[in-house]
Amino acid sequence: MRYIKIEDAKPGMCLAYNMYDTDGHTLICNGSVLSEFYIRRLSDYGFDGVYITDELSEDIQIDPVITPELRAEGLVGVRESNIDGCKTVAKKIVEQVLDRGVLSLDLTDLRSFDSYTYAHSVNVAVICCVIGFGLNLNSEELEQVVTAGLLHDLGKLVIPREILNKPSRLTSEEYDLMKTHSTLSYELIKERWDISANVKAAVLYHHENVDGSGYPDGKEGYQTSFFTKILHAADVYDALVSKRPYKNPYSPYEACEYLMGAGGIMFDSKVVEALMLCVPFYPKGTQVKLSDGREGIIVENSGMRNLRPLLRLLDGTTLDLQEHENFKITILHETNETVHDPIAGEADRKKMLTPSRRYRIMAIDNMLIHLQTLRGFLHNMYDLRLLTSVDQALLYLKRQTEPDLIILSLDIPGTNGIEAAEKIQGIVGDLVPILFVIDTNDKSVIARCRKAGAAGYIVRPYKPTYVKAEIKRILTGQQVTH
Ligand SMILES: [Fe+2]
Numbered sequence: 274m275r276y277i278k279i280e281d282a283k284p285g286m287c288l289a290y291n292m293y294d295t296d297g298h299t300l301i302c303n304g305s306v307l308s309e310f311y312i313r314r315l316s317d318y319g320f321d322g323v324y325i326t327d328e329l330s331e332d333i334q335i336d337p338v339i340t341p342e343l344r345a346e347g348l349v350g351v352r353e354s355n356i357d358g359c360k361t362v363a364k365k366i367v368e369q370v371l372d373r374g375v376l377s378l379d380l381t382d383l384r385s386f387d388s389y390t391y392a393h394s395v396n397v398a399v400i401c402c403v404i405g406f407g408l409n410l411n412s413e414e415l416e417q418v419v420t421a422g423l424l425h426d427l428g429k430l431v432i433p434r435e436i437l438n439k440p441s442r443l444t445s446e447e448y449d450l451m452k453t454h455s456t457l458s459y460e461l462i463k464e465r466w467d468i469s470a471n472v473k474a475a476v477l478y479h480h481e482n483v484d485g486s487g488y489p490d491g492k493e494g495y496q497t498s499f500f501t502k503i504l505h506a507a508d509v510y511d512a513l514v515s516k517r518p519y520k521n522p523y524s525p526y527e528a529c530e531y532l533m534g535a536g537g538i539m540f541d542s543k544v545v546e547a548l549m550l551c552v553p554f555y556p557k558g559t560q561v562k563l564s565d566g567r568e569g570i571i572v573e574n575s576g577m578r579n580l581r582p583l584l585r586l587l588d589g590t591t592l593d594l595q596e597h598e599n600f601k602i603t604i605l606h607e608t609n610e611t612v613h614d615p616i617a618g619e620a621d622r623k624k625m626l627t628p629s630r631r632y633r634i635m636a637i638d639n640m641l642i643h644l645q646t647l648r649g650f651l652h653n654m655y656d657l658r659l660l661t662s663v664d665q666a667l668l669y670l671k672r673q674t675e676p677d678l679i680i681l682s683l684d685i686p687g688t689n690g691i692e693a694a695e696k697i698q699g700i701v702g703d704l705v706p707i708l709f710v711i712d713t714n715d716k717s718v719i720a721r722c723r724k725a726g727a728a729g730y731i732v733r734p735y736k737p738t739y740v741k742a743e744i745k746r747i748l749t750g751q752q753v754t755h
Contacts, residue, residue, distance in 0.1 A: 275330035275558040275570050276381055278322045282312045290324035290341070290380075295352065295388040297345035318385035321516040324558065329585060333572055335557045337380045338399050339369045347395035347423060348388060354427050356462060363398065363420040367412055370402045377575065378403060378525075379557045384515070390429050390437065393511055398422030400507035400548070407547045408503075418500045420468070421475035425504060428457025440519040442750035452488050455480050475500040479508055482539040484719055494541060502541040506532060506548055509539070526554040527738050534739025537714045538732060555582050555602060564601035567592075631656045632748050633674075637666045637693075638682040638710065643733075647680065650737040651744075663693040667700065675701045677748060678728075682710045683718065694725040706747050710735075 274289035286307045292300040292315065300318070301311055307325070315323065324335070337344075343365050350358035378400065384392035401422040405415045429437060432454055436447050443451060459477035462468050478501045481487035483494030487505075494502070513528040523531065529549050536542040553574045555561060561584070562568050569584035569592060581594040582602075594600060635658045636647050644659040651657060658676060660666045663685065679697060683690035694707055706728030711718050714732045722730045728747045731740055 274324045274326045274333055274335055275560065276322050276324055276556070277560065279312065279316050279320055282307055282315070282323055282325070284309050284312065286325045287327065288323060289326040290383065292320065292323065292383055293341070293345050293348065293388075294318070295348070295385065295391065297349040297352075299345075319516070319518075320383055320385055321522060322381065323383065324380075329587070329589065330558060330570055333558050333570065333585075335380050336373070338373075338378060338403060339366055343369065344382075344395055344399075347398065348391045351391040351394045351423055351427070352388075352430075354430060354461065356424065356465065356468075359423040360420055360467075362395075363416050363423055366398060366402055366419050367415045370399075370406055370415070371412060377551055377553055379553050379574075381514075381556065382511075389515065389517070390426055393515065394423050394426050396511050397425065397504070397507045400511060401503050403551045404503050404507060404544065404547045407550050408543075414500075417469055417472050418475065418503055421472045421479070421500060421504050422507060424462060424472070425458055425476050425479045425508065426454060427461050428454035428459075431457060438518050448750075452480070456489050471498060471500050474498055475504045479504045481505065483541055484538050484714075487539070499541075499544075502544045503547075506540045506544045510548060510552070523738075524554075525552045525556060528552075529554065530736045530738035531742055534731075534736030538730075554579055562603045564603075632678065633658065633676040634678045634680060634744070635660065635666060635669070635676040636680040637661075637663060637685070638680075639685045640682075643682065643710075647740075650741065654741075655744075663688050663696070667696055670697065670700045675705050677705070678744060679705055679707045680710060680744075681707050683722065683730075684712050691721050691725045694727075698726070708743060708747060 277286075284307055288301055288303055288305045288307060291303050294300050300315070301307075305311070307323075343362065347359070347362040347366070349355075350362050382392060382396045384396075398419045399422075401418045402415055405418050410418065432451060436443065436451060439447070455477055459473060462473055462476060475498065477489070478487075478492055478497050481490065481492045481497050481501065482505075483497075483502070485491050485493040510528050510532060513523040513531060514525060516522045529552055532540055532545045532548065536545045555571045555574055557571050557574055559571050560568060561571060563584075567586055569586040571582045572585050572591070573583035578595065584592045584594060586592055594602070631654070633656045634651065636644055637660050638644050638647075639661050641661065644661070648657055648659060658669065660669065663681075666679075681690060681694060681697070685693070690709065694709075697705075697707065703726055707726070709722045709725075709727045709730040710733060711722065711730055712733050719730065729743050731743060
């Protein structure tokens, strides 16, 4: 079997995996032949892709972590906020994972836009279980972390759908309302004597970052439990790899890059390491493109093959990338930089009427190599102004229109980064957000950044995916987890 994007599905193709609707009912069975009608319906439902089987892929076996039936049962439990049902499902998830000894998340979870919150909760529960299994938690602990995964977003079910699925930036009132969901989830379970304090705390604090920048209470890493940290990483990982009305999915590799980039900032580094061990960068059955233009399907990716998998090319021949290390591999999917807009027609029309403007970013760093690195991965998307001193920047800001964002290195020798930020704000006010680049993930440094009104900070050495996501978050207000 292999995974194809819904837009590549053709009538006559044979489905290799059941498709479910929001109620957990089977929409189309494994073994069905796709028709024009089915494909249109699946696309309308918002499915990103389907598993099919054909001559090229019939021997590729992809094992789900849990059975599709159990996944559907979880979907219904979450949708109905049935806490007892969720507890039963949590038990079964742990049993299935322990039985199979599954340590890999190869199979992409197929979900529609409408079922996002429920499907997300079930998948987060499964990811929590696999991470926990990798971290040698015992079955009782696994059951707790899985239960927390199933229950963590119940509070979202009372948030209006227009806000949950809003394709554009949330207003601050909407964002504040959105942020109440973890507390609302907690309210639903706090009186239950049969749910442990560990589960309750993980549900309440699943949006807390280890640097204290999360919500609802701004707790730091040492104040939250290991369960909370596992749930937090699993939640964001699943949000990143999902297709949403306002974004295309990240590939597993990009999502891992993001999490690694935010290790020690948002996430616990040990948890990120454990997650990376169970995430196949190139999942089995995925179609990829090589740097020489050839395309193929991932046949084997375990262990050392995670980065250099075994491929079946479209002509049926096999290519072992461990023996051809000079090829670059790209998963065939739209990049996460293209924001999918459900009202694209209207947006396109407006775009044609208004001259497009790229965001302008000013980066200040005395090290040319750092500026060049930023230019390397940002120049395609933004208008960049790269400056090697704060004085140059001040001069520029006095004479030219202000940029949309300033990236400021905190450690330019001979300059106090915080004072520099104040001087910059003296010219541009606090309308231009400042993203600090720091060299050490040190609490006092972070506190200084916050005091200076930082819109965010990134720690060197950084991962491009994380920097890009931070910039996008600041410029557009789009959060990675909704
Ligand atoms: Fe959440």
